Amino acid sequence: MTTTTTSAPLTSRPTTAAAPERTTRRPGTGTVLRWEIAKLVxxxxxxxxxLVCLIAPIAIVLVFNxxxxxxxxxxxxxxxHTSxxxxxLFILAFGSQWIFPILAALVAGDIFANEDQHGTWKTILTRSVTRSQIFWAKTLAATMFTLVSMVVLAASTIVSSLLIVGTQPxxxxxxxxIPSGTAFPLVLAGWATALAPQVGFTALSILLSVKTRNPAAGVAAPVALALIMQLIGTLGGIDLTRRFLLTTPLDSWHGLLAEHRFYGPLTFGLAVSAGWTAVCLACAYVSLRRRDITGG
Structure with a gap:
């Protein structure tokens, strides 16, 4: 007996579409900036x-009062005591000599050298980010800290002084x-004039942080240079040199408090601060781009 096996006709099965490949998106500068801000926080x-920027002015005003x-x-x-x-304005003048350079260098002088100290350059460069992204993210983070610290210091100083002493002319x-209504915006403008040279000191600190690769040197060297600039500025016979020092724009607010206001030092100070910022950041960027960091 012969058994005939009838095979079912082959039918073409629908082919399932291949799952789309996941494209890994490289992190941008904004992502690296968020990393740096999280590290600072x-x-x-x-x-x-x-916290010191917030509390110290209150204590100073109370002590002097x-x-x-x-x-x-x-x-x-x-x-x-009278206004x-x-x-x-007193703290603005004193801070420009001692406090402001420290605030600028506190983070900026360490933000690059810290990677050298802990040997983490190769680690962060394996996150699919470029040296340029790291440089600008760290620069922006350091600059933001400098500006925020200045705003906190200015706000605490002005508010505490007005509440404790008063709003006298x-x-x-x-x-x-100068009446109270005119003095208030002038004081605000005086503090605002310090922002441009502070950014310049931040850029100088970044340059020294990249060059020295040492956190202590990156923080201390800008402060020492600021003291040297102030010393040079007090010497007679070098007025032309003094105009190009980064510490000189910190005194440009004096023209706002004169009876006949003058803005020449303020305008020139902005140009000097911008020049220092551009040159220091350019040198730091080129140095970081050319550095051999395969060893750490």
Whole structure:
């Protein structure tokens, strides 16, 4: 008996479309910037610095307000008891000599050298990011910290001084009386003039951070250079050199408090600050791009 097996006709099965390949999107500069900001927020040094900027002016105003003597050796020190607008200008003048360079270098002087200290350059470069992205993200993060610290310091100084001392009229640098309504925007403008040279000091700190590869040197060297610039600025006979120093624009707010306001030093100071910023960042960028960091 013969059994005949009938095979079913072959039917073409529909082919399933291949799953689309996942395209891995490379992180951009904004992503790297968020990393850097997250790292700054996690650092106790950054948080404590902002806390000091918030609390220290209040303590300074309270101490001087409770003393009979005034710091007459600093501009607007004599008026610190008679007008709440004098305190912010006094701290602005004092801060430009000592505090501002430290604030600029605190993060910027360490932000690149810290990678050398911990040997993490190869690690961050394996995240599909370029050296250019890392450079600009770190530069933006350091600049943002400098500007935020300045805003916090200015706001705390102005508000605490006005609340504790009062809103009495201010005596200008030419002896004229400045009403409260006029003094307030002038004080704000005076503090705003410090932002451009602060960005310049940040760029200088970034350059030294890249060049020295040492966090301590990156933070201390800009402060030492600022002191040297101030010393040079006090010497006579070198007025032309003094105009191109990065510390000179920090005094450009004086023209705003004169009876007949003059803006020449302010305009020239902005140009000087921009020049320092551009040259320092260009040198730092080229140095980082050419560096051999395969060893760490």
């Amino acid at each position: 996690a650092q106790a040094r950054s948080r404590y610095a902002l 409770g003393q009979q003597q005034t710091p007459s050796d600093t501009i607007y020190g004599r008026q610190i 709440g607008y004098a305190g912010p 201010l005596t200008g640098l030419s002896g004229q009386v």
